[in-house]
Amino acid sequence: MQPTSGASERTPWLTRLFGVNPHEAPAVAAGLAMFFLLFTGYFMLRPVRETMGVAGGVDNLQWLFTGTFLATVAVLPLYGWIASKVARRRIVPWVFGLVVATLLGFGLGLVLQPDNVWAGRAFYIWVSVINLLLISLAWSVLADVFASSEAKRLFALIAAGASAGGLTGPLLATVLVEPLGHGGLMLLSSLFIAASAGMALWLHRWRDRHPLERSGTHAPAQRERPLGGNPFAGATAVFRSPFLLGIALFVVLLATVTTFLYFEQARLVSELFPDRARQTQVFGLIDTVVQVLAILTQLFITGRVAQKLGVGVLLVGVPLVMAFGFLWLALAPVFAVFVVVMVARRAGEYAFVRPGREMLYTVVPPADKYKAKNFIDTVVYRGGDALSAWVKRLLDVLGDHPGLAMLIGAGIALAWAGTGFGLGRAQRRREAQLHP
Template identity: 70%
Template sequence: MSTWRARIEQGLNVKPGEGPAVMAGLALFYLLFTGYFMLRPVRETMGVAGGVDNLQWLFTGTFIATLVCLPLFGWLASRVRRRHILPWTYGFFATNLLLFAVLFAYNPDDLWHARAFYIWLSVFNLLTISLAWSVLADLFSTEQGKRLFGLLAAGASLGGLSGPILGTLLVAPLGHAGLVVLAALFLIGSVGASIALQRWRDRHPLPATAEHPASRPLGGNPFAGATAVLRSPYLLGIALFVVLLASVSTFLYFEQARIVSETFTDRTRQTQVFGLIDTVVQALAILTQVFITGRLARRLGVGVLLVAVPLVMAAGFVWLALAPVFAVFVVVMVVRRAGEYALVRPGREMLFTVLPAEDKYKAKNFIDTVVYRGGDALSGWVKRALDVIGDHPQLAMLMGAVIALGWGLAGGWLGRRQRQLEAQNLGQEPATAAGAPNTQPPFI
């Protein structure tokens, strides 16, 4: 048994003693993403119900809601112990889900309930996922992140695979209200997984965290994340990367809404189609995350994870401009999302492992929520303007190709800068690792 265990650990780049942490991290992401991806097709259906031509308003509303949530999360992160940030945040969102379940059960066809849920879930998914990655970046070293983040992301893809299946099968018998209650239970389960991960790190502390345990609050002010980004070229580079990523995603998202609404008119059928796309995406992502991502990061560096997908997407946009049909769109969308989950997201999270603890929570959260949703809102209006001016989807797709090339250039620069910071930290580990005071110069 021990021989087989050793072989499995070696094949997955897991070192002795890391098994419990890997299992807890996988469970954290699996439960979180299963609940979210059960609700994602519901969100898409409700977005279409409000009218495809009104999606830019939903994106703007999401951005405004994100701005409201930022200081609240910043206050929480500054005041409570680091190990309690995730449980308190997830507990709040689980309560929100139960409230929406009541609203859907009482009046399932109310358009304003649908719009409110669309905006709420769009804020929820970025904040909760960003916070889960913040915990991992805080608890794992840079070397562990390179080996394990791709594997841990497979838990997200497993959840992203089972969530749409459950949603597709259960939406008819349970209705949208029942799916929301079930998602709340999965979210509470992910809290338990995060507690287990924290306890593992307590038993196996990193050398640099011995004097600054996760039991202490981060301190600072609620807006420290925004100011940190503005003072750091490295964090500004990550913010630009996220804006370009969001723009690419938004251009495809609007095209998805247009094509699906024209091809399928029934709301239940739309939810099933969205769920089927999610299932295919996650199945491809899992294989890449388990067997390829970690090895690419260790041998070729983080940069390759950040550049490959943008270059492929530039070609995909050109193809979609030449053949704007449902089959081509599905191929491009699946490749983009599978590549983002398997390569871009783990690579993006590895960028934060070289930063101080406060930046891993506050600056990262600011980038993952406000910056991302700001990019969503801006690109949503740009996409709508292109559609109105030219009334040709091909124009927006060609613009998307240009944005994807810029996305790739930003990823290449970040990969090189991350290697430089990692090399610096190897000689200054006690001063800059997770949990230590922020003694790095203002311009990271």
């Protein structure tokens, strides 16, 4: 036993505590910084977006969801063109730079006309488009840079940077919304997003300096080349692959569960907190609680679960909890119960579902990591949003009884869990084929 103890003492503390090898520490730090900066910038905008959505009328939210889906479809060809023509390592700077330019424009517009309802609706739609686009791209960089075995150890830890940013952003929004106004928050958030793109570039350079033994698609020369293909290649790849179709179904069910809870949130908050500044503070407080729980779980639990039990466990646990949560809401549709269920859903998604979902992409080709993945994360997700928004609105109009939607939500959550179980098994088979 003594040699084992001595070896343990020589093991670096990062490896013992978090599973990080010494040469990986700079990359983990860069990944943490990339997500921290991106999520700080986005979560400064999120409470503003929620307030703009409520200001436009809770009964009109399904129109905003539909507008978001149409805007996402319109943006897809532009993104596809960039991903086809630009070197893999430069996709993020191009896309992030264009997004920052639009945010600066919205910020200036709301500084000049802070009460313009249509500007608020346009902002709601645009932020709903770019948040999925930017987050998906950041995860694409990680799936491109790290191998599957590294992802199981490191993805959840790196995702803690997202939770830290998700904690900092709402706090900044809550404190700065009155002195800066909504327009000022947009201008400040754009700086964080621009800095995040710099971290993505650094991650590619780190992989260049530390190539894998079997470099393959991780080789520097490969990442210097454009992916090629046409702007719609991501969509066609999804429909040709049962594995990618499974991920798409998983995302649609996730979006449906999220939308059902989102509509309930908008209804309860609009009834209890009529003041717009107060609504922004409430949304910011919920975000803060979610991120505190998520970051603790990501740091100390998720990576160990993924290594010992596999990716499938990360994809099944939260849907099962949500099935129970929907049943609870059907029996007790009050704000306190809703907050508990919403916090569990979002914290669980950040800590378990999102890292697990991104691990699935480490076993697909590079083009699918950027194109098919982005199509699923944006168009498919927002399509699920729009469809479920109209279904939820129809249920409310016909029955005027939120409990019915909650019971249907429980059934959808069970289907979500079953899909996650199947994807976990498929990921193990693909990983075994890549690393026999």
